[in-house]
Amino acid sequence: MAKILICDDEEGLRAVIKRYAVFEGHEVTEAGNGVEAVEICRNNNFDIVIMDIMMPEMDGFSAVKEIRKFSDMPVIMLSARGEEYDRIMGFELGVDDYVVKPFSSKEIMLRINAILRRVSKNNNAKPDDDGHIIFEKDGLKVDMTAYKVFVDGVQVEMAPKEYDLLFFLIRNKNIAVPREKIMEEVWGFDYYGDDRTLDTHMKLLRKSLGPYAHFIKTLRGLGYRFDG
Secondary structure: OOEEEEEOOOHHHHHHHHHHHHHOOOEEEEEOOHHHHHHHHHHOOOOEEEEEOOOOOOOHHHHHHHHOOOOOOOEEEEEOOOOHHHHHHHHHOOOOEEEEOOOOHHHHHHHHHHHHHHHHHHHOOOOOOOOOOEEEEOOEEEEOOOOEEEEOOEEEOOOHHHHHHHHHHHHOOOOOEEHHHHHHHHHOOOOOOOOHHHHHHHHHHHHHHHHHHHHEEEEOOOEEEEOO
């Protein structure tokens, strides 16, 4: 059972998500705006937060920014808009997923459960017996054990999903990886429909890698390959 916070100013939408989450055995708390969500998160630990963007008093982006000051709990953003700007802003704040309204109850629960499985897997992971796992090429250094990335000696701060995506590509370096495989392994479920989530994260990752963005090759009609 997971503890879930649903924050949306639409009571009906909260009720729908809550009904399915409770049916699957999860414990649900509700918030009607960003201010309320931040206060609830200060006093409670949640396994995942479902956060709408457009809300009164405090929007979802501002709420997540405040929550990130004291917690790294997973967040799924909800929005009636699908603009790339919104996606990039959310992912740069460390949001784990982004869902555009309207969405089906099945879709939102698949995304929730996928993130919960990933978090559980990461929490159960044990340190490598050989020490830190390091990848180095030219001026790029990636410490996959410490979650640190250095570009020409300068540490680069990235969103959680950027790290996950980069590490997956490095572990599969010199291999052509289909888009569907990347979504399944990095996001934890068989992704369908909108490909912009992967495209947006790849754009952010390349920006973070700066002069070494060319290590990631786009294979049109297939996926990506990390040349290592």
